[in-house]
Amino acid sequence: GLGLRYPIEPALIQKAESTAQKIGIPYQTGVIATQDLFMARQSDFDTLKQNFPESACSEMEGGAIAQVCSAFHTPCLIIRTLSDVVFHHDNPMEFSAFAQKASEQAAKFINEWCL
Template structure:
């Protein structure tokens, strides 16, 4: 299989560099990917950068040149629910844009872009295989909608505004919906594993600095173990 693993920030990729060795560097568009072979699988590890445009641009660059079988997105997210805590793992079921407001432009709902679905469903056999793997390993995780926007959510006011439009959302971050939109257009399965780094409220900035590297490594470790078991 040909698998891309993409994370927003270098600190979220550190564990992968400890695990994968002897990779070749390849440029796709403006993004450098490291190419490894693990148990017969071609693994492309790259940084998306932060935000929707960076995520869409860099995923599109590699999909336009490599016939990937799977896209894995890991990294961090802020919690939007009282039952979702720092360190929890979230396997996204869907993504939507929390900063897309087009209801006055036509028959659209909050989070929907014209010409696109209201949310991007990630259901696929590959996603089911990963959740089965987590369950066999006894790894606790949560599932649900994650919402995406170009702002770091670091105040309770921001958090409550998002929850008003997306009361069911479990997490918030800055790249996922853009990944999901691109993957849908290329008809490629996307698995998104986010680890909760903060509560998306007034303490988010302090919490993020403390937890991002730790929980990013937690998600990366699981992905590496999953790939190791692939035939």
Template sequence: MFGILSALGQEQGDLLARLVPSAPPRRIARRDFHVGTLDGMPCTLVQSRIGKVAAATTATLLIREFGVTHILFVGLAGGLAPALKVGDVVVATALIQHDLNAHPLFPKHEVPLLGCARFPTDTGLSALLAAHARQFLQDEAASMSTLLSSVPSVHQGLVATGDQFIQSQTAAQALQAELPDALCVEMEGAAVAQVCHEMDIPLAVLRVISDTAQDSAGMDFPAFLNGVAGVYANEIPTRVLRAWADKEMVSTGEGKA
């Protein structure tokens, strides 16, 4: 079973409306968990709310209460790398908490007693996610051109997470200097990645660039969230789920004539 997790409802688009429920929603820890099937795959959908603790709590509940075997995080992020544009897609290869610092007891960014600062995502699931993100942007190039000022592209690399909304050039430049290979910054991913690492759950993270983490981010983010985010969420996760369902049918022999 897949767990599909976002901080905010708009970041999941119409996925909840398209979910075929197999049970009534369950409310746990002030969160509503929706269980059913989406494009042939058993899924649990939930909104974590914003921030690392909220995201880690939700991921843990998905695993322990609902038995999810894979987690897909879908949401927005502020771009850090100069090459990134609003509308671009980032598929995380690893995630790091940019605001974690237990120095001098442990190296900066390293999670104490885990010996790890950068938590990798699942290679196979992330590759599938990136492939379908690219195909989506190719298929929808014409419609996307009416929403965005430039042609979006897909990037793969490090995602930085912290409990703060980056909205100034000074803060963005400081992050770039400290983590020069970080593509974007958000507020949940690395916390989910740590939970998945500790509990051996494959994870893939999709982040769409809503702003460039600069002075106008406070205005750009809500506009993108309410106007564009759902376009990505409605298509990319479901394409991944269909491909995964087809893969499982072949592996079990159900797809053979």
């Protein structure tokens, strides 16, 4: 009852995209669905895409952050690093190696963003 969608300022999206491009991090811009469900079944994925077909991904925390920022009239931008993509069983990287690489990329992204 507190909000179905939280719009993001276009300037924040543009800055995130240009930052990712500048440092060579692959990215996708889009709607992030937030739900209290780890999608492990085809039916979960189908329900999400039926209700929110424009969703680029689904996660469990971003909606709460956007909700609080909205309540305090503070702009926000949710950036996700996806370690496991539903139905992509060919993930070539072991998780600890992924976590190391993702951490390095996140630090690089934040450093560049703050310049």
